[in-house]
Amino acid sequence: MRIGEAGYEQSQDCKVTVKLKRRGKLKIVLNSKMEKMFGDQILQKAQEELDYLGVKYADVTIDDFSALDFVIQARIRTAVRRARGGEQDV
Amino acid sequence: MYKMRTMLFCPANKPKMYLNAPVFKPDCILFDLEDAVAMSEKDAGRDLLCKAVETLEFGDCMVFARVNGTGTPFFEDDVRAIVPSGIRYMRLAMCDCPDDVVVLDQLLSEVEKECGIEDGTVKIQCSIETAKGVLNARDTVKASDRVISLSFGAEDYTNSMGTVRTREGNELSYARTYLPVVAAEAGITAVDTVWSNYKDEEGFAEEVKWAKTLGFTGKSCIHPSQIKIAHQLLSPSEAEIEHAQRVVDAEREATAAGIGVFTVDNKMVDYPIINKAKRILIQAGRLEK
Amino acid sequence: MKKLQKNQIGRDVPEHIQQMGDVKPYIRSGKRKEKYITESDKVYTGKVVGSLKEAIVKAGLQDGMTISFHHHLRAGDMVLPKVMEAIDELGIKDLTICASSLTSSHECLIDYIKKGVVTSLQTSGMRGELGKQVSRGLLDTAVVFRTHGGRARAIQKGDVTIDVAFIAASCCDDMGNMNGQQGPSAFGSMGYAMVDARYAKKVVAVTDNLVDFPAYPVSIPQTLVDIVAEIDQIGDPELMGQGATRKTKSPLELTIAEYASKVLIASGLIKNGFSYQAGTGGVSLAVVRFLRDYMKENHIIGSFGSGGITSTMVELLNEGLFTGLLDVQTFDKGAVESIRNNGNHIEMDAGTYADPLTKGCVTNNLDIMILSATEVDVNFNVNVLTASNGYVMGALGGHPDTAAGAKLAIVVCPLTRKRIPIVVDEVMTICTPGPSVDVVVTERGIAVNPNNPLLKAELVKAGLPVVDIKELRDMAYSITGKPNPPKFGENIIGVVEYRDGTVIDMIKNVID
Numbered sequence: 001m002r003i004g005e006a007g008y009e010q011s012q013d014c015k016v017t018v019k020l021k022r023r024g025k026l027k028i029v030l031n032s033k034m035e036k037m038f039g040d041q042i043l044q045k046a047q048e049e050l051d052y053l054g055v056k057y058a059d060v061t062i063d064d065f066s067a068l069d070f071v072i073q074a075r076i077r078t079a080v081r082r083a084r085g086g087e088q089d090v
Numbered sequence: 091m092y093k094m095r096t097m098l099f100c101p102a103n104k105p106k107m108y109l110n111a112p113v114f115k116p117d118c119i120l121f122d123l124e125d126a127v128a129m130s131e132k133d134a135g136r137d138l139l140c141k142a143v144e145t146l147e148f149g150d151c152m153v154f155a156r157v158n159g160t161g162t163p164f165f166e167d168d169v170r171a172i173v174p175s176g177i178r179y180m181r182l183a184m185c186d187c188p189d190d191v192v193v194l195d196q197l198l199s200e201v202e203k204e205c206g207i208e209d210g211t212v213k214i215q216c217s218i219e220t221a222k223g224v225l226n227a228r229d230t231v232k233a234s235d236r237v238i239s240l241s242f243g244a245e246d247y248t249n250s251m252g253t254v255r256t257r258e259g260n261e262l263s264y265a266r267t268y269l270p271v272v273a274a275e276a277g278i279t280a281v282d283t284v285w286s287n288y289k290d291e292e293g294f295a296e297e298v299k300w301a302k303t304l305g306f307t308g309k310s311c312i313h314p315s316q317i318k319i320a321h322q323l324l325s326p327s328e329a330e331i332e333h334a335q336r337v338v339d340a341e342r343e344a345t346a347a348g349i350g351v352f353t354v355d356n357k358m359v360d361y362p363i364i365n366k367a368k369r370i371l372i373q374a375g376r377l378e379k
Numbered sequence: 380m381k382k383l384q385k386n387q388i389g390r391d392v393p394e395h396i397q398q399m400g401d402v403k404p405y406i407r408s409g410k411r412k413e414k415y416i417t418e419s420d421k422v423y424t425g426k427v428v429g430s431l432k433e434a435i436v437k438a439g440l441q442d443g444m445t446i447s448f449h450h451h452l453r454a455g456d457m458v459l460p461k462v463m464e465a466i467d468e469l470g471i472k473d474l475t476i477c478a479s480s481l482t483s484s485h486e487c488l489i490d491y492i493k494k495g496v497v498t499s500l501q502t503s504g505m506r507g508e509l510g511k512q513v514s515r516g517l518l519d520t521a522v523v524f525r526t527h528g529g530r531a532r533a534i535q536k537g538d539v540t541i542d543v544a545f546i547a548a549s550c551c552d553d554m555g556n557m558n559g560q561q562g563p564s565a566f567g568s569m570g571y572a573m574v575d576a577r578y579a580k581k582v583v584a585v586t587d588n589l590v591d592f593p594a595y596p597v598s599i600p601q602t603l604v605d606i607v608a609e610i611d612q613i614g615d616p617e618l619m620g621q622g623a624t625r626k627t628k629s630p631l632e633l634t635i636a637e638y639a640s641k642v643l644i645a646s647g648l649i650k651n652g653f654s655y656q657a658g659t660g661g662v663s664l665a666v667v668r669f670l671r672d673y674m675k676e677n678h679i680i681g682s683f684g685s686g687g688i689t690s691t692m693v694e695l696l697n698e699g700l701f702t703g704l705l706d707v708q709t710f711d712k713g714a715v716e717s718i719r720n721n722g723n724h725i726e727m728d729a730g731t732y733a734d735p736l737t738k739g740c741v742t743n744n745l746d747i748m749i750l751s752a753t754e755v756d757v758n759f760n761v762n763v764l765t766a767s768n769g770y771v772m773g774a775l776g777g778h779p780d781t782a783a784g785a786k787l788a789i790v791v792c793p794l795t796r797k798r799i800p801i802v803v804d805e806v807m808t809i810c811t812p813g814p815s816v817d818v819v820v821t822e823r824g825i826a827v828n829p830n831n832p833l834l835k836a837e838l839v840k841a842g843l844p845v846v847d848i849k850e851l852r853d854m855a856y857s858i859t860g861k862p863n864p865p866k867f868g869e870n871i872i873g874v875v876e877y878r879d880g881t882v883i884d885m886i887k888n889v890i891d
Contacts, residue, residue, distance in 0.1 A: 006134050012105050012797060034798050037767060037862035066797035068858065071105040074141035078134040109795075109858065110631055113822045147857075314630035 004083030007067075007075035014067040016075040018083045021057040026050060032064035042072060049073040053080050091372055092238055094118050094279050094308040095324040096317045097154065097181075101126035103135035108142040111151070114314040118152040123168050124159070124183045132164045140175035152179050154215065159184035160193045169194065173201045178212050181241060185216040186223045188233035195234035210236060215281070219243030220250040224265045227272045237278060241310060242269050244283035255286075257293055259300070270305025281308035288313035298323045307373070326370045334367035335376065341367075426607045427553045431465040431585070434608035435543075438581040440466065443473045444542035447579060449572035450480040450503075451547065451559055451708060455618030458547040458585050460487045461610060467496050475499040477539050479530060479571035479729070480774050483507045484618070492517050501539060503527060504764060504774020513872055514770040516888040522771075522873040524764060524886075527707070528733025528742060528780035529878040531574045535730060535737075538880060544579035546572045547613045551586035552594035555604025559709075560596065560719040562588030564614045567709020567718045568688070569598040573728035576603040587613045598726055620711035626691075627661030631793060631822055636665035638843065639791050639820045643747060644673060645841035646787050646834060651679055653746045655701070656686040656781055659710060662791045663749045664691045674700045685732070685741050686777055688724070693717040696724060705741055707732040707777075733780035735878050742777065742784030750778055750816075752792040754806040757848050759813030759828050761790060762806035764875065767799050769865035769889040771873065775810050780878050782815040787834070794821040800855035800862065802826075802848065809884040810875060819848060826851050866890040 007015045014032075028046050030039060046062060053076075060079075062072060098116035100107035102123045111119045121142075127135040139155060155177045158164035161184070169180070182194050191214060198212045214236040218227050224247065231237045244262050248254055253261040266282070273280035282301035285294040298309050298320050309320045326334070337354050341364050344352040352359055371377035383391040386404035393402055428434045440446070446466075448459045459478070464487075466474070472495050480503035481488070489512050491497045501523040505513060513522060525533060533539045548557035549564040559566045564587055576582050576599040583606045584599070627633065639662070643649055649670070657663045668691065674681070675698075684692045685705040690713030696704050697717075705727040709715050718724045733742045742748075753773055754762040761782070766772045782788040792801050802821065817834060819826045826848035827835035838845050866889070873886035 006137075036865065038798060038860060040863065041860045067105060068109065068798060069860065070108075070141040070145040071138065074138040075134070077141070078137045081133060081137075110822075113634055114630060315633075 002083045002085065004079040004081065006078035006082060007071075009063060009065060011065050012067055012071070014062055014064040014072055014075055016063075016072070016079040017061040018055070018076070018079040019059040020055065020080075020083045021059070024057045026056060026058055026060070028060045028062065030062045030064060032062070032066075034064060034066055041069065045069040045073055046076055049076045050080070053077065055080055058083075091277070091307075091369065092152070092279050093373060093375060094152070094239060094281055095373075096320045097241070097281060097308060097310045098314065098317060099126070099284065099310060099312045101135075102139045102155070103127045103131050105138065108138075108146060110314075112147070112149045114317050115149070116151060116311065116317050117308070118154055118179070119148060120154040120156055120181060120310070122156045123164070124156050132158070132167075136168060136171045139177075140171055143172070143175045143177055153177060154179040154181050156181040156183055156217070157194075160190045166197065169197050170201055173198065173207070173212060174205050179215065179238075180212060181215040181217050183217050183243075184220065184223070184246070185218055185230050186220055187226045188229045191216060191230055191233035191237060195236055198236065212236065213238045215239040215241055217241050217243050218265070218269060219246035221247070222250070223247075224268060227269060228275070231272060231276045231278060237276070239279040239281060239308075240269060240273050241281040241308075242266065242283045242306075247283075257290075259297060266301065266304055266306075274305060279308060280306045281310060282306040284310040284312045285316065286312060288316060291315065291319060295319050295323060324373075326374050330370050331374045331376065334370040334374075337364060337367035338371060338377070426555055426604065427589070428606060428608050431462055431608050431610060432469060434583045434585075434606045435462070435465055435469060435471070437606055438543045438583055440469075440471055440543050442471055445475040445477055445540060447477040447541045447544040447575045448479070449546060449569070449575065450478060450482055451566045451569060451571065452484070452564070452614035453619050454483045455615035456482060456484040456547065457612055457614050458545060458610075459485055462545045462585070463487060463491050463496065467491060467494065472496055473498050475501065477501040477530075477534075477541055479503060479527065480776070481505040481509060485509060489517065501525060501530075502774075503530065503776055504771070506772055506774075510771035514765075514886070514889045515891070516868070516870050516872055518872065521871045521885070524775055524873055524875045526733065526775045526779045526876070526878045527571065527729050527777045528735055528740065529775075529876050529880065530571075531728070531730040531732070531734040532736050532878065532880060533876075534574050534578045535734065536880070541575055541579035543581045543583060544572070544575035545583050545585055546576060546599065548584050548586045548588075548599070549613065550588050550590055550594050551584045551607055552590055552592040552601075553607060554592055554601035555582070555584050555607050556592070556594040556597045556599070556601045557584050557586065557604070558594060558596050558598040560598075560715065561590075562586075564588070564612065564616055565715050565719070566614065566616070566619055567715040568706040568726045570707030570727055570732060571729045573599055574730050581605045583608055585610060585613060587611055616712070625661050625664070627665050629661065632661045633665055634822045635791050635793065635820055636662050636669060638822075638825060639666045639749065639789055640669035640673065641841060641843055642789060642818055642820060642825060642838060643670060643787075645837045645843065646747075647837065648746045648787055649673065649679060652682045653679075654683050654685065654744060655681055656684065656742075656745055656748045656785070657689070657692060658749055658751050659687060659689060660751050663751060664689060666749050666791065667691045667695065671695055671698070671700060683741075685727070685745065686781065688714045688718070690714050690717075693721075693724065696721065705732070733777050733784070733878070735780070735783075740780075740784070742780045745781060745785035746787065748781040748785035748788045750782060750788060750790045750811070752790045752801065752819075754801055754803050755790055755792060755816070755819050756803050756806045756813075757852050759816040759819065759826075759848065760806050760809045761811040761813075761816060762808045763810050765808045765886060767807060767862060767865075769807060769867060771886065775875070779811040779815070782811045783878065787818070788816050789818045789820060790816055791820045794823050794851060794855045795858050798859050800852075800859045802851040802855045804852060808875060808886055812877070812883065819851065821851060823854055824851050
């Protein structure tokens with residue numbers, strides 16, 4: 001399993017952990033104080049980004065500290081690239 | 091000439107400033123991929139910058155990215171990532187010689203072609219921050235038509251000189267006197283170095299005044315509180331603007347009437363005066379460049 | 380010849396005269412027993428008791444009664460918790476608490492509510508865990524949220540009858556003359572408690588600083604006080620001013636403050652004799668500092684500053700920029716010192732401050748009020764009570780009173796806080812109605828109430844970034860996204876009373 005991490009556990013940032021797998025499902029776990037208010041939106045934006053990056057099988061954990069969507073997407077992008085070993089540019 | 095009185099530094103890997111930077115209304119925002127981002131985080135800074143530029147509004151601010159120098163392993167990735175995201179202004183760190191600009195210029199042309207952007211769209215600000223860079227500056231800024239501005243970086247410059255920065259800044263006097271001349275000759279904008287101790291607003295103001303005297307029209311800022319001060323000091327006064335407007339109006343009337351020589355306030359107006367008036371109006375945002 | 384009767388001291392007096400009807404003959408035998416010279420050299424006033432329990436018993440507190448507290452000690456208050464502990468030990472139940480406000484020092488109420496000691500709350504607001512639990516339906520009754528002016532009105536008018544008022548005093552004598560200005564727990568003005576003292580059936584002064592008679596100055600006089608209870612400490616002065624008087628360095632807050640000060644100047648109201656109230660919080664205090672520079676530069680002297688008073692306003696008083704300060708609540712040490720030492724820093728009771736049904740309250744004479752907001756909506760309605768997740772986490776304070784009274788009521792708030800939009804379609808809870816709010820100032824634009832077209836024109840003329848409030852909302856949502864509303868149940872956990880006693884909104888229970 002290839003693992004990539006990005007982001008920080010800081011206000012308005014988020015920490016994203018991506019575990020790429022060969023098969024199975026795409027599972028996204030969101031931990032956020034904003035979950036009730038923005039959980040659907042965050043998950044949708046995360047899904048869009050993962051689709052764009054062509055990630056089909058992975059465990060993705062987002063530890064969110066009130067980040068805006070663009071931050072979450074950027075951190076996912078970095079984490080995926082790192083999980084892929086950095087070579088495959090997205 | 092561009093209106094670049096202030097360039098607000100924002101570390102590219104910190105989410106917070108992306109949203110707030112335009113609120114402080116700097117003329118330019120400079121997202122820094124170089125010194126402000128750790129070696130191991132260059133990829134993250136780049137991704138964050140790209141996503142931000144694709145998503146957020148920056149109002150009237152010119153959005154710059156400071157890319158890592160041509161000699162670094164990050165340079166090409168920086169440029170290839172941020173042009174497609176919409177960045178149109180780049181500050182090239184460590185511009186030591188014309189070749190640095192040429193390398194960036196060629197890479198930009200390549201990337202512009204790949205992205206279907208018109209050749210020459212992305213503009214360059216040369217960051218002059220070494221002794222070598224200062225001495226080569228005159229040729230460096232002419233190495234590409236993309237160069238619209240130069241900026242002076244005092245931290246690395248004093249390093250290269252074996253001196254240290256002081257509050258008075260005498261150690262910078264040669265570079266500071268020389269670079270505005272280079273900029274003036276090339277018809278580009280000269281932006282002065284940062285003032286690091288943002289709590290010392292008096293020192294900052296003194297430095298801006300001195301930089302203005304030498305011919306700089308912009309200042310790099312590391313804190314939002316510096317923007318207002320720099321704008322006040324680097325903007326033409328109401329009286330200057332009013333006079334400049336009358337000169338430009340008089341010129342237009344004279345041209346329309348086919349008169350060659352004319353006066354404003356009983357003083358004969360010639361080309362240097364007209365050009366100066368236009369420059370003031372551009373700085374005041376009253377005249378398109 | 381009129382009929383006569385002999386009184387106790389042996390004189391004949393008429394049985395009846397026209398002016399009095401039946402005449403009551405003198406029957407007392409002399410001065411009160413405790414006044415005779417005795418072996419004890421201590422004059423026994425009959426008021427001082429050594430414990431809260433004694434005070435409670437002596438006050439005749441019974442199940443089902445209403446008791447009151449003030450919140451002048453804010454987060455440092457120890458009196459409410461200590462009184463409640465004693466009440467619980469005495470086994471008294473089913474009480475209503477009518478507090479001027481509830482703070483983080485009052486979380487013990489959760490337990491007393493669970494035990495049935497307290498069954499009903501009336502307050503300006505509440506915070507923290509108490510707010511959370513109440514929002515989830517801790518109480519069977521709805522909390523009545525009142526403004527500072529509204530509370531004074533309700534007490535005076537008899538909408539609420541206080542059976543026993545427990546009044547923390549940092550300085551009190553054995554007759555019950557008291558103030559909040561002296562002693563180790565000094566907190567300044569007793570503005571909110573002064574109303575309770577006048578109208579409560581029984582008044583208990585609670586002090587940790589019993590001084591020789593006469594205590595001076597007298598904020599609440601002995602004529603109103605039944606019992607004086609001495610305890611070891613009434614409050615923690617360190618916790619009293621927490622957060623309220625922070626000097627902001629945040630560039631964002633300073634940007635908002637600078638816009639707000641430009642609005643003030645453009646409004647034309649900053650001139651000799653103007654009156655002003657600053658809220659607490661970083662932005663509001665930063666506005667005061669901009670205002671001060673402007674007043675100095677232009678040689679303007681205001682008449683009075685009012686409301687909750689901070690050191691920042693005291694500085695302006697000391698520099699002669701205001702003639703006086705009217706203080707209903709003193710926010711920090713510097714301001715406490717000022718009210719103690721400066722004759723122009725004047726204590727003011729809550730009725731004088733904001734009661735709309737008196738023959739004149741100070742808020743109605745205000746020129747300018749700077750207000751904060753938890754949320755503001757496109758109709759300029761303001762919420763200062765509930766968070767975007769539906770939980771009670773704030774207080775009405777004098778917000779609705781001052782907004783209604785001031786000629787110019789300016790709300791200062793950031794467009795977003797972290798990921799939460801502040802300018803929204805519809806506020807969670809309406810505390811201050813939109814028609815009383817004139818301007819909303821954010822870091823990204825200024826919206827003027829359409830009721831005020833002249834003001835709008837002035838602000839545009841001054842080159843300020845005036846936009847429609849709907850644009851502000853759109854900007855906010857474009858940054859944060861539009862949040863899902865919280866899930867509410869069907870129980871009404873609170874009603875929001877407007878200053879005149881009418882109900883402006885209600886709050887339902889939050890379902891997790």
